[in-house]
Amino acid sequence: MTTRLRPVRARRPLRAIGAIGCVVLGLGLIGGAATGSWLTGDSSADPATDTAYADARMLWHSAPVDTLFPRTLTGDGAGPGGADRVWTRIAVAPDSTCASSLDPLLVTTLRQVGCARVLRATYTDATASNVTTVGLVFTDGDPESVAALKSRFAKEKLSERRDLMPRAFPAKGTVAAGFGDPQRASWTVDVLTEAPVIVYAVSGFADGRTVGDPQPAAAAKANGATSAPAQAGLGHEATGLADGIGGALRRTLSTATEAPE
16 A cells, blocks of 8 residues: 655745844844944944043042142143143042032032032142132043033033132132132032043132132233132132143043053
8 A cells, every 4th residue: 555645845935045034133133333433433333432441530538649630730830821730639538528628509500410529638829828629520430421511511601600610619728728618719520531530620819818709810811800700710710720630630540441462
């Protein structure tokens, strides 16, 4: 007896080809998205930027104080009329929380980047007639949120608002012993973009006099400005020291992120 053989259905090559095509297309889309992110400079896909930000967040407790706040700073052409300036560090505050060292409204303004830690130091000029507190505010922000904060500061001119003026750091036994909030004369605030850090500086007179009309550094440095802070060059003091400390931070970060040979 013989058994009738059932016919075997022919394989359908089109279905297999379609499946392979879907796989290839999917891989292509993934690769294209990655390439697009790279070409457009998407910082979220930039390992170098992420590494720099991660390293910068650690500097507040890993970098020596003398690298973040040098004992002496020189500002070539940083004074009124392009005069050279030299500042000497007279005190360094212990690292502190944002709530204990910044005005509450400023803390609220920085909330979008997550205020984490504050480092402060106070300097005096070569004549010991002016004092300036410089601060580094370390945040938890990513490149996008930090850039957004910098844009907001520029658009809303937040650096010029007196109610967002940084606080002074007085130091007992120094020429800055009487440098409190009423003695603040000029200030500047700069949101960096290469690191999740905000640099600020606030200046005043070393004799402890109260300043009734403090001015942001940009206004105090303007041509024709006649206010007491302007005539004393305190806008230049604040800007020059903020620039100097910002430069020290950049050099420290560059050293920290150098690849080992």
